[in-house]
Each structure stands twice: as C-alpha cells, then as structure tokens.
Amino acid sequence: MNKQKLTIVGLALMGAMVGNATFDTVMAQEGSKTEQMAPKELKALQKKVKNNFDSVGYHMELIKAMGIENPELFNLYEGWMKEKPTNANIPFALGTALEREYSPKAKTYLLKAIDINPNLKEAYAALWSDASRWGEEEKGRSYLKKITEIDPEDASYAFYYASSFKNVDPAKNKALSLAVADKFNSSERGAQALYWLAHQTQDLQEKEAIYVRLKKDFSPAKFNWSGSGMSAYNDLLLKQQRYAEAGALGTELFEMTKQENWQQNAETALKFAACKQAMDNKDWDKALAILDGVKVSRYSSAFKIIPVSKAEVLHLSGQTDKAFGTLMEFYTKSPSPAVKESLVTYGNVLGKDKAAVQAAISSSLKANAKVATPFNLKNYAGSSNSLSDFKDKVTFITYWYPGCGPCRGEFPHFENVVRKFSKDRLAYIGINIVSSQNDYVLPFLKSTGYSFMPLEDVKGRDKGNLDNRGAAPMNFLIDKQGNLIFENFRTDADNEDELELMINEVNLL
Incomplete structure (x- = not known):
C-alpha cells in the first residue's frame, strides 16, 4: 500500500486514538465543509479516480469535493463497486471518509472492504474506531486482534489491543501491557503501556514498582508518556508524605529534561518537607506561611494536600474552629472521603457529633447552591x-x-x-x-x-x-x-x- 494512502488513513484514525485517553475533555467534532467545484473540474476529478482506483488520496479529494452526504456520491461509488467488485480500495475509501466524519454509514463500506481483502489492516483500524461508537467492545477487540495478527510489529495496535481488556480482563490487560513494554522498548507505546498499567493498578507497591521501571526503561527526557508517569509518581510520593523522595525526583527530572515544571515540583516537595519540620518544632505561624506559598494546579494531588495540612496546623495550634472552617470551605467545592473524615474529627473536638457535622455540611452546600438552568x-x-x-x-x-x-x-x-x-x-x-x-x-x-x-x-x-x-x-x-x-x-x-x-x-x- 502506498505512503499516500497510509498518511490519509493515519489522519482518519486520529479520532480513534482519542478513545484511549481517560482524563481529558474534548471538543465535539463538526462535519467538514464541502468545497464547491465547477462541474468540469468535478468530472475531471472523477475520471482521475476511475483511472487510479487504488489511490485513496484521489478518492478523498473527490469525496470532499462532492460532499460526504451527497446522494450522487453514493450512487457513483455503488456503481464503481459493481464495476470493480474485487477492488477493496473503493469501499474502503468511502468507508474511511465516512468514519472520519463519525458517520454510522461507515461500517457497511468498511465491512465490504475486508470481505474483499481480509488483510486490509487500515480497514480493521477504522472498524475498531467505529465499533467503539456503537458500544460493540467485543467486536472492536476482534478487529484489534486481527490487526496484531496482520502486523505484529505495529506498536500502536499492540498497545490498543492490550488496553481493550482493561475493564473485562485486568489480568490479561496486565500481561499484554507488560509484553508491549518488553517488545516495544524503544517506542512511545511501550511507555504508554506502563503508564496506563500503573494508573489502573490499585496496589500501591505494585504501582510504584511500575513507575520505577517506567523511568528506568523509558527515559522521561525522550518519552512523553514516561514524563506523564513521573508526574503521577510524584503525586503518589506526596500523598504518602515522602517529601524528600518527591523533591529528589523533581530535581532529577529537571536536570534530565530541563523542564521548569519539574523544578517547581521539587520546590513544592521541599516546602511540604519544611512545613512538616516547622510542625514538628511547633512553629505554627511558619508552617502556615509555608503552606500559603504553595501554588499548584487543581489537578495536582498537592491541591488536596494543602487545605488538609492547613487544617491540621490550625488544629494543633489550638484553632480547631478555623481548621473546621478551612476544610468545610474546601469540601463544599471538592469533597472526598478523607476530607470528610477530618471534618468529623475536628467537629468532635468542637463538641459536634456526626449528625451535627453532617448538618453543617448540608448547610454549607445549600449556601453555595444556585438554581440550575432549566432545559x-x-x-x-x-x-x-x-x-x-x-x-x-x-x-x-x-x-x-x-x-x-x-x-x-x-x-x-x-x-x-x-x-x-x-x-x-x-x-x-x-x-x-x-x-x-x-x-x-x-x-x-x-x-x-x-x-x-x-x-x-x-x-x-x-x-x-x-x-x-x-x-x-x-x-x-x-x-x-x-x-x-x-x-x-x-x-x-x-x-x-x-x-x-x-x-x-x-x-x-
């Protein structure tokens, strides 16, 4: 298959690859606009396609010119499929164009393509992407498996196949993900396999072991997914109050990558360590001042550590009422079981039983509530x-x-x-x-x-x-x-x- 075809198919699959991201927000896709073309030029383009049915690039040019929803387009391609019943690229091109537009019509033509050519890898890839929109996870998995059989050296689809077992067979997902990391140890997909495996693992020791391997086998200076994994590892260390290790990790990664965010991470870890030292010395004002100087993204684990730490300092300094208020303000916007547990603890010190703490939470939530816009x-x-x-x-x-x-x-x-x-x-x-x-x-x-x-x-x-x-x-x-x-x-x-x-x-x- 020529390079032009592979490039276009690669673009078509960009939407499919989004399906493996789990913590992003994406903008809704809008259909592409049809470019008006003079009838004479359109005729010439149709002739060019007919003389070069194997050029998916020419097909895409024609489909864009005629418009993906144009009935004449479908009549034209149905005629060509009858004229050339053994050419898989005709239904494949139309199916791929439809899949790129997230059209439910894509499946019919893609299935025709693999019926003609059972080894048309790119058609299985588009079918996998389409199957995910139908909710047909088992079919999608079968398409991915077929791709790995057709091309065992494709790191991307080896990774996608491994990931497809995440919710149905975690043990198989783990085994296949480790195999991807072993086999494709110079590919971004190998790093990606370890990243998601660590993310999904609940056992904290095992999770940390995967992060350690990720850093060792896939340099964060070279592999983006390894860099992302180190951010998650940093969060894990902070949650466990292993501030010195988090600081050392940040320093190492800054020296390795020269990325300023790692220097900031190291500084944040050192501030938490200094806060802990100040608390050990019962220097409450210094501890609070340090925490006030910690600025992090709301998506960082440190974001939740800060108010909990502030509340602890306030409580230990005899200001339990302020500790309770600080946590309540945070909990109203970002609730978690750990924060609620602390609220109950400080509430008890203030003479509030569990019911009274719950009443205070409900009152705070109501005070911040707004009437939802009707629809x-x-x-x-x-x-x-x-x-x-x-x-x-x-x-x-x-x-x-x-x-x-x-x-x-x-x-x-x-x-x-x-x-x-x-x-x-x-x-x-x-x-x-x-x-x-x-x-x-x-x-x-x-x-x-x-x-x-x-x-x-x-x-x-x-x-x-x-x-x-x-x-x-x-x-x-x-x-x-x-x-x-x-x-x-x-x-x-x-x-x-x-x-x-x-x-x-x-x-x-």
Whole structure:
C-alpha cells in the first residue's frame, strides 16, 4: 500500500486514538465543509479516480469535493463497486471518509472492504474506531486482534489491543501491557503501556514498582508518556508524605529534561518537607506561611494536600474552629472521603457529633447552591424531558457524544457508582451534544448496558450554569429541588468513592 494512502488513513484514525485517553475533555467534532467545484473540474476529478482506483488520496479529494452526504456520491461509488467488485480500495475509501466524519454509514463500506481483502489492516483500524461508537467492545477487540495478527510489529495496535481488556480482563490487560513494554522498548507505546498499567493498578507497591521501571526503561527526557508517569509518581510520593523522595525526583527530572515544571515540583516537595519540620518544632505561624506559598494546579494531588495540612496546623495550634472552617470551605467545592473524615474529627473536638457535622455540611452546600438552568430536550423515545421531570431525585448529568473517547472511558466508572442507587433516588442523564451521531446512541446503550437516559442537545441553546462550553465530558449534580451543587468533576478508577460521596451529600439536601 502506498505512503499516500497510509498518511490519509493515519489522519482518519486520529479520532480513534482519542478513545484511549481517560482524563481529558474534548471538543465535539463538526462535519467538514464541502468545497464547491465547477462541474468540469468535478468530472475531471472523477475520471482521475476511475483511472487510479487504488489511490485513496484521489478518492478523498473527490469525496470532499462532492460532499460526504451527497446522494450522487453514493450512487457513483455503488456503481464503481459493481464495476470493480474485487477492488477493496473503493469501499474502503468511502468507508474511511465516512468514519472520519463519525458517520454510522461507515461500517457497511468498511465491512465490504475486508470481505474483499481480509488483510486490509487500515480497514480493521477504522472498524475498531467505529465499533467503539456503537458500544460493540467485543467486536472492536476482534478487529484489534486481527490487526496484531496482520502486523505484529505495529506498536500502536499492540498497545490498543492490550488496553481493550482493561475493564473485562485486568489480568490479561496486565500481561499484554507488560509484553508491549518488553517488545516495544524503544517506542512511545511501550511507555504508554506502563503508564496506563500503573494508573489502573490499585496496589500501591505494585504501582510504584511500575513507575520505577517506567523511568528506568523509558527515559522521561525522550518519552512523553514516561514524563506523564513521573508526574503521577510524584503525586503518589506526596500523598504518602515522602517529601524528600518527591523533591529528589523533581530535581532529577529537571536536570534530565530541563523542564521548569519539574523544578517547581521539587520546590513544592521541599516546602511540604519544611512545613512538616516547622510542625514538628511547633512553629505554627511558619508552617502556615509555608503552606500559603504553595501554588499548584487543581489537578495536582498537592491541591488536596494543602487545605488538609492547613487544617491540621490550625488544629494543633489550638484553632480547631478555623481548621473546621478551612476544610468545610474546601469540601463544599471538592469533597472526598478523607476530607470528610477530618471534618468529623475536628467537629468532635468542637463538641459536634456526626449528625451535627453532617448538618453543617448540608448547610454549607445549600449556601453555595444556585438554581440550575432549566432545559427541555428531546429523548430517543419520541418525546422530550425537562429538568423538572426529575424533581424529587438527585440528577446526575453528563454531556457526551458517541465519538468521545474520554466520555466512553468515564462511563464504566459512572456505572460502578450509579448502580448503588435506586432509580427513585437518582436520575442519570446523558446529553448527546453531536446530533449527527444520533444513530449510534441507542445501539451504544444496548450494547454496553449503560443505564443513563439519553437526551439530544440543541445547538446554540442558553445553557446557563449547566454549560458544557461545547466540550465533553462535562458533569453536573443537581439536588431534588433543582439546585446545582457540584460541577466540573471527573471520575476514574481512583476516585469512584468521591462521586458516590457527592451523590450521597446531594441526596441529603
């Protein structure tokens, strides 16, 4: 297959590769615009394709010129497929163009292509990407397996195949991921396999061992996924209060990569170490001053360490009331079981029992609540639903669309949580923001068994404080009275307990 074809197919698969990211927000894809072409030029382009059916580049040029939704395009290609029934590139080109546009029509033509040529690797790749939008995980896995058989040296699809077992067979996922790291030890995919394996591993010793191997076998100066893994390793060390090791890691990585964020990480770790030393010396003012000087991203584990540490310093210095208030302010925006446990502890010191602490939490959440912007959207059963339909229930809303890889990555973790609540207590809503992918929605739900009620968004509507800003996933929790309580949170294997906690908190309002 020529290089031109491989380049175009590579572009077509960019959307498929997003499906392996788990903690990103992505903008919804819009259909490409058709460029108007004079009839004479269009005829010449059609002739060029007919004389070069194996050139996918020419096919793509023609399809773009005619328009992917143009009935004449499909008539033309149906005619060519009858004329050349043994040429797999004709249905493959049309199927690939449709897949790039996230069109449900893609599958028909891609299946025709592999029926003609069972070893057409790029068609299986496009079918895998398409299968994920239908929720057909087993089919997608079979397409990936076929690619690894056709081309065992393709590091990307060896990684994707290993990753496909993450939610169905963790042991196989682990074995295949380690095999990818072993075989492709000079590829970014080898580093990526170790990164995700560490991310998914719950045993902290095993997780750390994977990070250590990642740094050793894949230099963070060379491999981006190794650099990301070292950021996660740094977070792990901070959570365990191993500040000296975190500082040493930051210094080593700064010297290795010359990236300023590692110098900042080292400085942050040293500040935490200095804070701990000040606390040991009972120098409370110095400890608080150090913590006030720590500035980190809200996505860093240190973001949650700071308020907990401040509260501890305040409590030890005899200011338990301020400790309680500091944690309450943080908990209202970013709840976690650990922070709530500390709230209960400090509350007890102040003479508050568990019920009184819970009452204080509920009061704080209500004080920060805002009436959620109402909506009325079409469902996929021929009618519509408004926010008021879910009154007297906690309402969990996620914005998504079938082609959104991070959305699909989050759904299994949502299910692990929402299935703990009865449907008379919790309404789980998924708002599809890409109407052109509507045909995927119900098959996706049927294939996956996910339990959310699908609604179709309306482009340009006033979303008020439920605005996803054109991106997905974006998540919101609304109380039984229709007030927005929590927003802009994400859920993965490490924090399912936080989503469960948030739902329980909202249910008590």
